[in-house]
Amino acid sequence: MSIPILKLYNYLLISIQTEIDDKTAIQFQEDLLDKIHKTGATGVVIDLTSVDIIDSFIAKVLGDVITMSDLMGAKVVLTGIQPAVAMTLIDLGIHLQNVATALDLEQGLIKLYQELRV
Amino acid sequence: MSIPILKLYNYLLISIQTEIDDKTAIQFQEDLLDKIHKTGATGVVIDLTSVDIIDSFIAKVLGDVITMSDLMGAKVVLTGIQPAVAMTLIDLGIHLQNVATALDLEQGLIKLYQELRV
Numbered sequence: 001m002s003i004p005i006l007k008l009y010n011y012l013l014i015s016i017q018t019e020i021d022d023k024t025a026i027q028f029q030e031d032l033l034d035k036i037h038k039t040g041a042t043g044v045v046i047d048l049t050s051v052d053i054i055d056s057f058i059a060k061v062l063g064d065v066i067t068m069s070d071l072m073g074a075k076v077v078l079t080g081i082q083p084a085v086a087m088t089l090i091d092l093g094i095h096l097q098n099v100a101t102a103l104d105l106e107q108g109l110i111k112l113y114q115e116l117r118v
Numbered sequence: 119m120s121i122p123i124l125k126l127y128n129y130l131l132i133s134i135q136t137e138i139d140d141k142t143a144i145q146f147q148e149d150l151l152d153k154i155h156k157t158g159a160t161g162v163v164i165d166l167t168s169v170d171i172i173d174s175f176i177a178k179v180l181g182d183v184i185t186m187s188d189l190m191g192a193k194v195v196l197t198g199i200q201p202a203v204a205m206t207l208i209d210l211g212i213h214l215q216n217v218a219t220a221l222d223l224e225q226g227l228i229k230l231y232q233e234l235r236v
Contacts (some may be wrong), residue, residue, distance in 0.1 A: 001119040001142075004135040006165070008223055013131070017122040024119075047124070105126055 003028045005035050011043040011112060012036065012074070013105065017050040025061040032065055036074045043112035044069055047105050049080030054088050063094040070098070075115060077101065079108040121146045123153050129161040129230060130154065130192070131223065135168040143179040150183055154192045161230035162187055165223050167198030172206050181212045188216070193233060195219065197226040 003024065006013040012035055020028070035041070046062075048054075054062075066076045077100040081089075089096060100115065102108040121142065124131040130153055138146070153159065164180075166172075172180075184194045195218040199207075207214060218233065220226040 001136050004122060004133040006124065006131055006133045006223060008131075008227075013124055013126075015122040015124045018119050105124060109126075 002031055005031060007035070007039050007041065010041055010116075011045060011109065012039065012041045013045050013047070015047040015050070015105070019051075019053075020058060022057050022061075025058050029061055029065045029068070033068055033072060036069055036072050041074050042116050044074050044076045045079055045105060045108040045112065046076060047079045047108065048082070048085060049104065051080075051085055052082060054085045056088075056092050059089055059092050059094050063089075063096060066096065066099055075100070075112060077108040077111050079104055120149055123149060125153070125157050125159065128159055128234075129163060129227065130157065130159045131163050131165070133165040133168070133223070137169075137171075138176060140175050140179075143176050147179055147183045147186070151186055151190065154187055154190050159192050160234050162192050162194045163197055163223060163226040163230065164194060165197045165226065166200070166203060167222065169198075169203055170200060172203045174206075174210050177207055177210050177212050181207075181214060184214065184217055193218070193230060195226040195229050197222055 003014060003016060003020070032044070069076050079102045081101060100111050102111045121132060121134060121138070150162070187194050197220045199219060218229050220229045
């Protein structure tokens, strides 16, 4: 099952709420880039509130999809990163530079709005 | 994999984008009612834009979950119902009375806001 991507005005919202396997992660990467292309979205919020743990492959895919989205002109905000996930990301050397983060979905949308003004 | 439920202020947003099996549908029903209880959400938007076809069991679960949410005090708006889905619902005698509908997620949120004013 693929991860649903919700379009809300100029933004795309994604909430990852279950453990995802490698195939789902790759599928998500493709789906998100495709949806950015189709909708012309300017911002993306990826909510990780329900993600307790992250492995190196998923972390890498996540880092990649953020860079790719940025290339395509969509700003990504990550929200709800839990302590264990933050530690894994840094341990793996994925520093997510230039990535905005926020506490939750609402704050993420506010952050996008502040940065993009659209 | 369960269907993610996004919380945005007082509303819950759900986008069903893949064919769901019976088990996932039942799980979704439980998850949604649980989330309404936990968050005190006053409105729910269920977006069916990507659902091409619906079987009798899923249609029944959908009808039930709307009635249940209503009992718990959360107003449900269904959005993006495709022609084939509308036909199936009526053919199966699921009339979804008192259920608001709208074209897409944005319109669904506007409808909730107009009805609830919160």
